[in-house]
Amino acid sequence: MNAPLDVPAQLPGWRHVYSGKVRDLYEPDGSPAGAALRDLHGDVVLVVASDRVSAYDHVLSPGIPGKGVVLTQLSLWWFEHLTDLVPNHVVSTDVPDAVAGRAMVCRRLxxxxxxxxxxxxxxxxxxxxxxxxxxxxxxxxxxxxxDGSRLPEPIFTPAAKAELGEHDENVRFSVVVDTVGPAAAETLRDLTLAVYARAEGVARERGVILADTKLEFGTDPVTGAITLGDEVLTPDSSRFWPADAWEPGRPQPSFDKQYVRDWLTSPASGWDQTSDATPPALPADVVARTRDRYLDAYRRLTGRALDV
Incomplete structure (x- = not known):
């Protein structure tokens, strides 16, 4: 198993502009290479998924080897399955070698x-x-x-975006209407439920339950179309459960970082979640088992294995 990778501070033709819990953004710099990127693609950003893992608003150490590749490659796979429902922000996967497999050139929305x-x-x-x-x-x-009950029908339950390190806050649909206007709010709701319905069916055919998912949309300044951005339908943005183990009334086994959350809140970690203390380093077995879950999610959904 390779060591977890962070992302480089410098990439040819790109300037680092933002770091999130998991992703880093770059924009074309002032070099000839950066000018060539703008001429080729227009107003774009390079979205790079690191191997960082976060839980309870903390970025943990160490990361999960290969996680960034899983998130990027699974997003690209899902974008292909959704193109007839909604446009997405991906422009190219021709990226610098240092971030190959874990980065996408995307339209700025x-x-x-x-x-x-x-x-x-x-x-x-x-x-x-x-x-x-x-x-x-x-x-x-x-x-x-x-816990784990299937709802009579899928529901749209938006959240207000929080600052880095804060919790997103679940809000009523009326808040979305007040924030973005009624027409955009209805479109966001309809697109979200359409994407969920498509993805839920695809996952179910592969023995996987898609319990819920979080999507992000923006307006393409060139076309004016509401466009799907960020990542999509990954174990970081969605809850995936093995269908053959689904049993309402208890927490479900999952293909995401729930294993990390469970360890952090167990006596074994020794971490007081109510304090300001930094969480302890993740043990090697927790890292390995979390990595296995991400890779298993990719394999079950796509039918392919990732060599990372």
Missing amino acids: DMFPVECVARGYLTGSGLAEYQEGGEVTGIPLPAGLV
Whole structure:
């Protein structure tokens, strides 16, 4: 197993402009190579997925080897399956060798300040809301649902984007209307549910349940079209469960970093989540098992194995 990779500070023709919990963004620099990139692609950014892993608003150490490649390659696979539903921001995968496999050249979008979430199953923050008042973001749900219950139909449960290091806040649809206007809000809702429906069916055919997913959209300044951006339908942005192990009434086994979260909140980690203390380093076995889950998700969904 290779060591986890971060992303380089310098890339030929590109200037680093932003670091998130997992991704780094670059824009063409002032060099001849950067000018050539602008001439070729227009207003673009290079989106690079690192191997960093975050939980409970902390970036943890070490990262998960190969995670950035899984996130990028799975996003590209899903973008291809969704092109008839919604345009996406990918322009090219011709990227510098140092970030090959984990980077995409993407159209710069005017992003909507909304996390577009579709839920087909009840868990996570949606379950917590339901247990408090029988609804999720103002949408009433039937009584008697438990952790992992399938909903009568998928629901759109948006969230307001938070600053780096803060939690996104679930909000009612009316807040989205007030933020982006009624026409855009309805389009974001309809697109989110359409993407979820398509992806849920594809995943189910492969023995995987797509419990929920978070999408991000922006407006393409060239075409004016609402466009799918960021990553899409990865284990970082979605909850994937093995269909043959689904059992409502308990937490479900998953193909994501839940294994990391579970270890952090276990007595074995010794971390007090309520304090300001930095989380401890992840043990080698936690890193390896989390990596296996990401690779298994990619293999089950695409039918291909990744050599990373």
